Every structure is written in C-alpha cells, then in structure tokens.
Amino acid sequence: MHASVATVAFDGVECRRVDVQVQQLSADNGIFTMVGLADKAVAESRDRVRGAFAGIGLALPSQRIIANLAPADLPKEGSHFDLPIALALLASMGVIPPDALSGWVAIGELGLDGRIAPVGGALPAAMAADGMGLGLICPEANGPEAAWAGDVPVLAPRSLIGLVNHFKGAQVLARPKPGDLRSGDRPPDxxxxxxxxxxxxxxxxxxxxxxxxxxxxxxxxxxxxxxxxxxxxxxxxxxxxxxxxxxxxxxxxxxxxxxxxxxxxxxxxxxxxxxxxxxxxxxxxxxxxxxxxxxxxxxxxxxxxxxxxxxxxxxxxxxxxxxxxxxxxxxxxxxxxxxxxxxxxxxxxxxxxxxxxxxxxxxxxxxxxxxxxxxxxxxxxxxxxxxxxxxxxxxxxxxxxxxxxxxxxxxxxxxxxxxxxxxxxxxxxxxxxxxxxxxxxxxxxxxxxxxxxxxxxxxxxxxxxxxxxxxxxxxxxxxxxxxxxxxxxxxxxxxxxxxxxxxxRRAGFGSGDTAPAGPVTTPVW
CATH class of the missing domain: 3.40.50.300 (P-loop containing nucleotide triphosphate hydrolases)
Incomplete structure (x- = not known):
C-alpha cells in the first residue's frame, strides 16, 4: 500500500517541500530501502523508525519497504525526516487513516522509545506550511516556537503513540500556545x-x-x-x-x-x-x-x-x-x-x-x-x-x-x-x-x-x-x-x-582616507 506525507528540506532560512512516499512491495524479505539523495542522518532514520515502532508495540511489515524522498535531486539533511517517514509508514500499514496526513507537514526526530525529540527549524517549517495551506506536526518541545507562525494549525505530540491516538480519535492534541516574548538580561549601563x-x-x-x-x-x-x-x-x-x-x-x-x-x-x-x-x-x-x-x-x-x-x-x-x-x-x-x-x-x-x-x-x-x-x-x-x-x-x-x-x-x-x-x-x-x-x-x-x-x-x-x-x-x-x-x-x-x-575616518591605514583635522597622536594612528 502506498502513502505519503509532506515535510521540508532547509535551504538557509527558506524551506523547500519534500514529499515522503512509502510503498510496500510483495517481496517477503523485510528490507527497508531509502532513496532520494539522503545524507547519513536521514539514512539512519530506518533504524530509528524501527526502534520507535518497537517502543510503541508495533513491528515493521515483513514485506519490502521503499521510502522515497521527492524530489530526488534535492539533498536531504538532518534527523527531522524521522517523523514524516514513520507517519507515511503508519498510513501505509493502515494504523492511521491514509487521508489523515494530507493536510500536514511533519518534522521531528524519533527516539527508540517512541518519543519525538526536538529539532531545529520549527519556525521556518511552520511558515512554509502556512504558505502551502497546510498545518505543521512537530515535537512537543518545538510547539511554542511553531505557534509564533500565526494561524497555522500546529500539532505538537510528545510521542508517536500520542499522535496515532489523535488521528484515530482516541485523544485530541490541543494547539500549543506561543512561547514568551521576553527581554534578556538588563544590558550594562x-x-x-x-x-x-x-x-x-x-x-x-x-x-x-x-x-x-x-x-x-x-x-x-x-x-x-x-x-x-x-x-x-x-x-x-x-x-x-x-x-x-x-x-x-x-x-x-x-x-x-x-x-x-x-x-x-x-x-x-x-x-x-x-x-x-x-x-x-x-x-x-x-x-x-x-x-x-x-x-x-x-x-x-x-x-x-x-x-x-x-x-x-x-x-x-x-x-x-x-x-x-x-x-x-x-x-x-x-x-x-x-x-x-x-x-x-x-x-x-x-x-x-x-x-x-x-x-x-x-x-x-x-x-x-x-x-x-x-x-x-x-x-x-x-x-x-x-x-x-x-x-x-x-x-x-x-x-x-x-x-x-x-x-x-x-x-x-x-x-x-x-x-x-x-x-x-x-x-x-x-x-x-x-x-x-x-x-x-x-x-x-x-x-x-x-x-x-x-x-x-x-x-x-x-x-x-x-x-x-x-x-x-x-x-x-x-x-x-x-x-x-x-x-x-x-x-x-x-x-x-x-x-x-x-x-x-582620519586614521585609515588601509583606505588612504585622511582628514584635514590635525595630526594624530601616534606615528600611525
């Protein structure tokens, strides 16, 4: 079964859309293949997803699994691809409704116990999701940051099982509130x-x-x-x-x-x-x-x-x-x-x-x-x-x-x-x-x-x-x-x-600028 979910690749502070597509093939070998110009951190997502599934009591299908990160010519870097890969795989397995992911962009790193760890770039990702007309799924720790993006819908689960329960209707994840707008330490006088x-x-x-x-x-x-x-x-x-x-x-x-x-x-x-x-x-x-x-x-x-x-x-x-x-x-x-x-x-x-x-x-x-x-x-x-x-x-x-x-x-x-x-x-x-x-x-x-x-x-x-x-x-x-x-x-x-x-500007030892304001106090300055 085929399923997909949107995520982003960071290009400076800009975000480029990436579609994570997961397909299960009939071959009975349980191989998990990752394609789409992924770096080492993204390639290691296979093991983190496998461990996270075991942490919430799920096993990967015995069929061959292919995860494609499209477009294939765009470099993919970072651990934030863990969550979208896991969500697309859950949808392909029928654990969550296949159409539940159509309105979301997902980012997040998975722990082996199923928790979702914070990642960098939540605010640009939320802005990009808003520009696509979608909401953002991000780690709980990144929720207050993503909420600064405006009216974009934000889901910020603590763990993978909490997100599964949300999509199945067993619990409801409330939209996080923006973090504090604070002042730093009082500057010296x-x-x-x-x-x-x-x-x-x-x-x-x-x-x-x-x-x-x-x-x-x-x-x-x-x-x-x-x-x-x-x-x-x-x-x-x-x-x-x-x-x-x-x-x-x-x-x-x-x-x-x-x-x-x-x-x-x-x-x-x-x-x-x-x-x-x-x-x-x-x-x-x-x-x-x-x-x-x-x-x-x-x-x-x-x-x-x-x-x-x-x-x-x-x-x-x-x-x-x-x-x-x-x-x-x-x-x-x-x-x-x-x-x-x-x-x-x-x-x-x-x-x-x-x-x-x-x-x-x-x-x-x-x-x-x-x-x-x-x-x-x-x-x-x-x-x-x-x-x-x-x-x-x-x-x-x-x-x-x-x-x-x-x-x-x-x-x-x-x-x-x-x-x-x-x-x-x-x-x-x-x-x-x-x-x-x-x-x-x-x-x-x-x-x-x-x-x-x-x-x-x-x-x-x-x-x-x-x-x-x-x-x-x-x-x-x-x-x-x-x-x-x-x-x-x-x-x-x-x-x-x-x-x-x-x-x-009279002391321009590199620029040659000189002012008619009198001699300087040292031989050079």
Missing part, C-alpha cells in the same frame, strides 16, 4: 564607563546610524566595556526584524522553549574562530556568527588576531547584508545584516608609540600589527576611535551624570528623524527597508538626504584630494555626517558635521 568621553560620543553616533565602529587603544582602556553597552543604545527589534532573526536562530536550534526576544543579538566570537564559524558552513551549512548577529551587533575583539581569510570573508556581508555558502551541489543563503564593532590594541605589545611605557619598536611594530587588517576591510569601518589609557584621576571621578538611558533617548530621536525623512519623501519603509538607517542609505536617497552645504562639500573634496579617499570612503563619510546632523537636530548636513565625520 554606559554610566559605569569612566573617562573616554570621545569614545562614548562615537558609540552614540554608531548606534544612531547603524555604523561600523573600531576602538583602538591599550589594554584596560575600556574598549570591550563600551562595545558591550552598544545593544542598550539600540531600539528593540521591529516585528519583521524579530521574525527574520528568530528564523535564523531557529535553524541553528538556539530558541529555548519557544521564547523569542526583541533584544537585538550581540555575538562576540573568540578570535580563534574559523571562517566557517563566522560566515556559516560545515557539513550541514549551518548559520555562522555573522548570521546569528542579523539585525544586531557582531563584536570582534582583538581584531588583528583573527585569521586574514576569516576576517576578509565578512567583507561581502558588510556590503550586501547576506552570506552565500557555496557548496558543490547547492548555494545556501543566510541573512547577515549586522553592525560590526571591533576592538584592537595599537600594536602587538599593546602599548603603542606614545606615552609612558611606549613600545620601543614603534612605529614598525604598530604598522606590522595593523597591516594584518586588509585595506578593503578597514575601508568598511565608518568610525575609528582612539581610547587612551584611563588614568587614576579618571577612576577617582564620580560616575558620569549621563548613562545608557539618556544616550538611548537621543539615538531614538535620531532614528525617528531618519524614518520621518523617508515618509516625507514618499518612500515606503517596507520596500526600502535596507535604507531605513543612515548606514545603508545609497544612490538617489543618499544624494537627497545627505548632500552637504557648500562649505561642507568643499571640505570633503579637499579631504578626498589630499587623502586619496575611495568612492566607498566618500559615501560612508556622507552617511556618517548625516547621522551626526541627525543627533544635532539639523535638517541639513553642514560643514561641522562633515568635519567631525572626517575626524573619525
């Missing part, structure tokens, strides 16, 4: 950072416009402290951003008990992370740290210590907002629209070329250390800020009067100005969503919103001629100046806004 007023100003600008930021200073100057406080300055995720981010985390299996959060992600991988760990890949092309930071912050501490290949692999997503993992038989796309914040010492010894305890090998030590970062990579960083050593006098001062709450309020006002500009220009934020913050504005919108006044344009042209500014550097300077003007409450971009933007 900017008031705890003493000194570094210039760096705090840069942090606020970066938050207001979504700009990439690099802190450069000796150990103990507060670089990591300030980076950790950036999420507290950012507005919460919008509903669309929440769904996008949660789908990536669902694929990675990082959503606990179906709970979602509007807090923006903050990912801080160790500098020993490989290129696959940063951008995604591996045997199953899982999302990497850059995708897990989608709509949030990716913090890279000790920037020059990362591998050159791993670091340069971030150049594409910094421009396009997505990562393409190329494989022999497929290209997997993951969203990766993140804000980069990095920190580094000025040289290998960490001291730099000036002040007490200066490096004796300066400036060569600094130049060699900084050259580990490629010019194109550095050209994508909008603000480079020095963090001088924090003195005992700084530490003895009382806590600053302003903290995260005050800075976040100014950031919110600046972002509101950006949205108001789009509305006034008749631009729909949904269709131009990649340009809703200044760091992503480009083309005609950049010309309209960030055109400087005559003195500002003259200053920018002189800076470009003196420093050999790249086209990317020119664009990013305008974007940065636009954000500074927003924080200033100015409708137009003035000369002082261009001047401050150029100061933040």
């Amino acid at each position: 900017l008031r705890e950072v003493k000194g570094q007023e210039g760096a705090k100003r840069a942090l606020e600008i970066a938050a207001a416009g979504g700009h990439n930021l690099l802190f450069v200073g000796p150990p103990g100057s507060g670089k990591s402290m300030m980076a950790a406080r950036l999420p507290g300055l950012l507005p919460p995720l919008t509903s669309r951003e929440l769904l996008e981010t949660s789908m990536v985390w669902s694929i990675a299996g990082l959503i606990e008990r179906g709970g979602l959060t509007r807090d923006r992600p903050f990912r801080a991988p160790h500098h020993s992370a490989s290129m696959a760990a940063l951008t995604g890949g591996g045997h199953k092309a899982k999302p990497g740290e850059a995708s897990l930071a989608h709509n949030g912050v990716l913090f890279l501490d000790e920037l020059p210590e990362y591998g050159a290949q791993a670091l340069d692999s971030l150049r594409q997503p910094l421009e396009t907002g997505e990562i393409v993992v190329a494989r022999a038989n497929a290209h997997v796309r993951y969203p990766a629209r993140f804000q980069l914040v990095a920190a580094m010492n000025p040289c290998r010894c960490g001291i730099g070329g000036g002040g007490k305890g200066a490096c004796g090998k300066a400036p060569r030590c600094q130049r060699d250390y900084q050259n580990r970062i490629s010019g194109p990579m550095f050209d994508r960083i909008d603000l480079t800020v020095e963090t001088p050593p924090v003195t005992a006098a700084d530490m003895a001062l009382p806590a600053p009067s302003e903290g995260t709450a005050e800075a976040a309020a100014r950031v919110a006002e600046a972002r509101a100005m950006q949205m108001a500009r789009l509305a006034k220009a008749g631009v729909d934020p949904e269709t131009a969503r990649d340009q809703t913050i200044n760091a992503r504005v480009s083309g005609e919108l950049l010309d309209r919103f960030a055109a400087p006044d005559a003195p500002g344009k003259s200053l920018l042209m002189r800076a470009g001629e003196r420093g050999g500014m790249t086209a990317r550097g020119w664009t990013r300077t305008l974007r940065l100046a636009r954000t500074i003007a927003d924080l200033d409450g100015s409708d137009g971009v003035l000369r002082r806004h261009i001047a401050e933007a150029l100061i933040y």
Whole structure:
C-alpha cells in the first residue's frame, strides 16, 4: 500500500517541500530501502523508525519497504525526516487513516522509545506550511516556537503513540500556545564607563546610524566595556526584524522553549574562530556568527588576531547584508545584516608609540600589527576611535551624570528623524527597508538626504584630494555626517558635521582616507 506525507528540506532560512512516499512491495524479505539523495542522518532514520515502532508495540511489515524522498535531486539533511517517514509508514500499514496526513507537514526526530525529540527549524517549517495551506506536526518541545507562525494549525505530540491516538480519535492534541516574548538580561549601563568621553560620543553616533565602529587603544582602556553597552543604545527589534532573526536562530536550534526576544543579538566570537564559524558552513551549512548577529551587533575583539581569510570573508556581508555558502551541489543563503564593532590594541605589545611605557619598536611594530587588517576591510569601518589609557584621576571621578538611558533617548530621536525623512519623501519603509538607517542609505536617497552645504562639500573634496579617499570612503563619510546632523537636530548636513565625520575616518591605514583635522597622536594612528 502506498502513502505519503509532506515535510521540508532547509535551504538557509527558506524551506523547500519534500514529499515522503512509502510503498510496500510483495517481496517477503523485510528490507527497508531509502532513496532520494539522503545524507547519513536521514539514512539512519530506518533504524530509528524501527526502534520507535518497537517502543510503541508495533513491528515493521515483513514485506519490502521503499521510502522515497521527492524530489530526488534535492539533498536531504538532518534527523527531522524521522517523523514524516514513520507517519507515511503508519498510513501505509493502515494504523492511521491514509487521508489523515494530507493536510500536514511533519518534522521531528524519533527516539527508540517512541518519543519525538526536538529539532531545529520549527519556525521556518511552520511558515512554509502556512504558505502551502497546510498545518505543521512537530515535537512537543518545538510547539511554542511553531505557534509564533500565526494561524497555522500546529500539532505538537510528545510521542508517536500520542499522535496515532489523535488521528484515530482516541485523544485530541490541543494547539500549543506561543512561547514568551521576553527581554534578556538588563544590558550594562554606559554610566559605569569612566573617562573616554570621545569614545562614548562615537558609540552614540554608531548606534544612531547603524555604523561600523573600531576602538583602538591599550589594554584596560575600556574598549570591550563600551562595545558591550552598544545593544542598550539600540531600539528593540521591529516585528519583521524579530521574525527574520528568530528564523535564523531557529535553524541553528538556539530558541529555548519557544521564547523569542526583541533584544537585538550581540555575538562576540573568540578570535580563534574559523571562517566557517563566522560566515556559516560545515557539513550541514549551518548559520555562522555573522548570521546569528542579523539585525544586531557582531563584536570582534582583538581584531588583528583573527585569521586574514576569516576576517576578509565578512567583507561581502558588510556590503550586501547576506552570506552565500557555496557548496558543490547547492548555494545556501543566510541573512547577515549586522553592525560590526571591533576592538584592537595599537600594536602587538599593546602599548603603542606614545606615552609612558611606549613600545620601543614603534612605529614598525604598530604598522606590522595593523597591516594584518586588509585595506578593503578597514575601508568598511565608518568610525575609528582612539581610547587612551584611563588614568587614576579618571577612576577617582564620580560616575558620569549621563548613562545608557539618556544616550538611548537621543539615538531614538535620531532614528525617528531618519524614518520621518523617508515618509516625507514618499518612500515606503517596507520596500526600502535596507535604507531605513543612515548606514545603508545609497544612490538617489543618499544624494537627497545627505548632500552637504557648500562649505561642507568643499571640505570633503579637499579631504578626498589630499587623502586619496575611495568612492566607498566618500559615501560612508556622507552617511556618517548625516547621522551626526541627525543627533544635532539639523535638517541639513553642514560643514561641522562633515568635519567631525572626517575626524573619525582620519586614521585609515588601509583606505588612504585622511582628514584635514590635525595630526594624530601616534606615528600611525
């Protein structure tokens, strides 16, 4: 007897439909054959299904069984194919009505005792099922997560026998409720950072416009402290951003008990992370740290210590907002629209070329250390800020009067100005969503919103001629100046806004950008 049920294969955060077809043949040998370009985990489903059937008191038919995963040319990966294979087999055996599965997509891993174990990707699978006009059958632990997909019907049984009883009418499985929409731990307060007023100003600008930021200073100057406080300055995720981010985390299996959060992600991988760990890949092309930071912050501490290949692999997503993992038989796309914040010492010894305890090998030590970062990579960083050593006098001062709450309020006002500009220009934020913050504005919108006044344009042209500014550097300077003007409450971009933007880009050791803002404090920076 033939039976089938729908499931999905994951292609990044997208889902492609797969039909699991089971056929029993007349041959009396009990062989269980799996076809359809299945990987090792899917091929092992035969033994897990056999064990799960024994766990609920069923035996496989003595006939030959063929399970086909169609389409046959689509690679099938993961243990979530266990449940649909088992359900199709149960229908072919007449244990459940054959037509009971026609309205469902099924995912889940089976235990040898018949329990259904949680799997990653429940939220994208539920969204895909809704798009097909079907409901979703998933493990009990994934039910609250799948329920976030809207009105899609969801069955979330604990075990295979419970699902059988539901389809036979012996019990009714209620639709699970969505998990909690929670907030994470309270972010650390900017008031705890003493000194570094210039760096705090840069942090606020970066938050207001979504700009990439690099802190450069000796150990103990507060670089990591300030980076950790950036999420507290950012507005919460919008509903669309929440769904996008949660789908990536669902694929990675990082959503606990179906709970979602509007807090923006903050990912801080160790500098020993490989290129696959940063951008995604591996045997199953899982999302990497850059995708897990989608709509949030990716913090890279000790920037020059990362591998050159791993670091340069971030150049594409910094421009396009997505990562393409190329494989022999497929290209997997993951969203990766993140804000980069990095920190580094000025040289290998960490001291730099000036002040007490200066490096004796300066400036060569600094130049060699900084050259580990490629010019194109550095050209994508909008603000480079020095963090001088924090003195005992700084530490003895009382806590600053302003903290995260005050800075976040100014950031919110600046972002509101950006949205108001789009509305006034008749631009729909949904269709131009990649340009809703200044760091992503480009083309005609950049010309309209960030055109400087005559003195500002003259200053920018002189800076470009003196420093050999790249086209990317020119664009990013305008974007940065636009954000500074927003924080200033100015409708137009003035000369002082261009001047401050150029100061933040003056240390371009890779890009060649130079600002007419005076000498830097060390031979290189």
